[in-house]
Amino acid sequence: MATAMAVTALLALTGCATTTETTDVIRVDRAQGSEENIASLTAVIQSNPRDPEGYNVRGSAYGRAGQFKPALDDFNTALQINPQFYQAYANRALVYRNMGKPVEAAADYNAALKLNANYDVAYIGRGNIYRQAGRIDEAFGDFNRAIQLDTTDGRAYHNRGLIYQLRGDHAKAIEDFSKAISLSGRAPEPYNGRGVSYIALNDDENAFADFNLAIELNGNIAESWANQALVYERRGDKARAAKSYAHALNLDPKYEPAKQGLARTRGAS
Numbered sequence: 001m002a003t004a005m006a007v008t009a010l011l012a013l014t015g016c017a018t019t020t021e022t023t024d025v026i027r028v029d030r031a032q033g034s035e036e037n038i039a040s041l042t043a044v045i046q047s048n049p050r051d052p053e054g055y056n057v058r059g060s061a062y063g064r065a066g067q068f069k070p071a072l073d074d075f076n077t078a079l080q081i082n083p084q085f086y087q088a089y090a091n092r093a094l095v096y097r098n099m100g101k102p103v104e105a106a107a108d109y110n111a112a113l114k115l116n117a118n119y120d121v122a123y124i125g126r127g128n129i130y131r132q133a134g135r136i137d138e139a140f141g142d143f144n145r146a147i148q149l150d151t152t153d154g155r156a157y158h159n160r161g162l163i164y165q166l167r168g169d170h171a172k173a174i175e176d177f178s179k180a181i182s183l184s185g186r187a188p189e190p191y192n193g194r195g196v197s198y199i200a201l202n203d204d205e206n207a208f209a210d211f212n213l214a215i216e217l218n219g220n221i222a223e224s225w226a227n228q229a230l231v232y233e234r235r236g237d238k239a240r241a242a243k244s245y246a247h248a249l250n251l252d253p254k255y256e257p258a259k260q261g262l263a264r265t266r267g268a269s
Contacts (some may be wrong), residue, residue, distance in 0.1 A: 037061060052078035056088045063095045071095050090122045102129045120151035127159060136163055137188035154184030161193055170197040188214035192223055204231050222252035229261050238265040 018179030036144040041058040048054060059074030075092035078085055093108035112119055127142030143160040146153065161176030177194035184190060195210030208231045224252035242265040248258035 017198065034065075040075055046134045050081060052081040052085050052088065055081070056085065059088070059095075060091055063091065066098075068095050068099050076087060084115055086112040086119055086122070089115070090125060092117065093122075093125055097125070097129070102133065105129055119150045120146040120153060120156065123149075124151070124153055124156050124159070127156075131159060131163065136166065139163060152183055154180040154182075154187065156185065158160060158190045158193060161190070161197075165193065165197055165200075170200045171213070173197040174201075186217050188217040188221060188224060191217070192221075192227055195227055196247075199227075199230065199234075204234055207231055222248040222255040222258060224248075225251065226255060226258040226261060229258070229265075233261065233265055242267075 009177035010106065036206075038058065038061065040053070041061055045051075045054040045058060055074040055078040059071045062068070062071035062074060072092060072095055075088050075095070078088040079092075082088075089108045089112035091105065093105040093112070096102070096105035096108060105132060106126060106129050109122045109129070112122040113126070116122075123142040123146040127139045127146070130136075130139035131140060140163050143156050143163070145157040147160065157176040158180035161173045161180065164170070164176060174194050174197050177190045177197065180187075180190035181194070191210040191214040195207040195214070198204070198207035198210065208228070211224055211228040211231065214221065215228060218224070224242045225248035229241045229248065232241035232244060245258045245262040245265060248255055249262060252258070
């Protein structure tokens with residue numbers, strides 16, 4: 001029963017939590033905001049100050065560097081020059097997402113879609129806002145729309161897979177996570193997602209392979225280690241389970257499935 005509860009907790013977490021590579025959270029790259037890079041992008045702007053693309057590119061660099069205020073300033077300037085610049089709306093929305101301003105982000109995604117109803121990036125971004133707000137049906141519709149537009153962005157499949165997972169349709173979730181893996185290259189998140197659905201179907205062997213691959217791709221994600229630990233626990237290997245749960249907690253002391261798992265397995269010989 002404890003293990004079944006752990007699976008349920010993992011499913012709930014995977015369905016609701018924000019991930020990095022395949023959702024709309026910026027993975028900070030400080031090099032993007034380096035003095036040299038910004039100086040180079042600024043020189044481009046100075047050579048053609050009425051070109052909105054220059055501000056859009058520099059704003060994106062600031063955003064990836066975690067420098068959100070100058071990023072917003074650049075996107076605002078780009079949109080003042082060209083109010084039809086739907087990509088700048090979507091890029092500004094992403095910054096708002098990372099600033100914890102989902103209302104402003106949703107408004108920008110709506111603006112982008114009003115200008116270009118076939119912009120898959122905006123559907124995926126808005127779908128993530130809906131999903132995290134618990135508006136699952138609307139999120140599902142946005143991810144479906146992006147997929148109908150033949151998006152090559154693995155996030156659409158990954159996030160639709162999370163919704164299938166929440167609905168208990170693990171066969172379809174596995175299909176979507178597999179498609180996300182084929183599109184997302186070396187992102188660990190869809191491996192974690194697919195592995196959780198394999199566990200729900202009692203396919204521990206494939207789940208374990210996916211969790212190990214997720215760890216191989218990025219060993220700094222607590223979820224991957226906790227998922228691996230759960231398979232060890234289901235196999236009755238509490239010592240290895242406890243070790244993996246402890247490692248997950250070292251990475252994220254607030255990660256609840258790891259806390260619960262370690263409490264169940266601590267003291268194993």
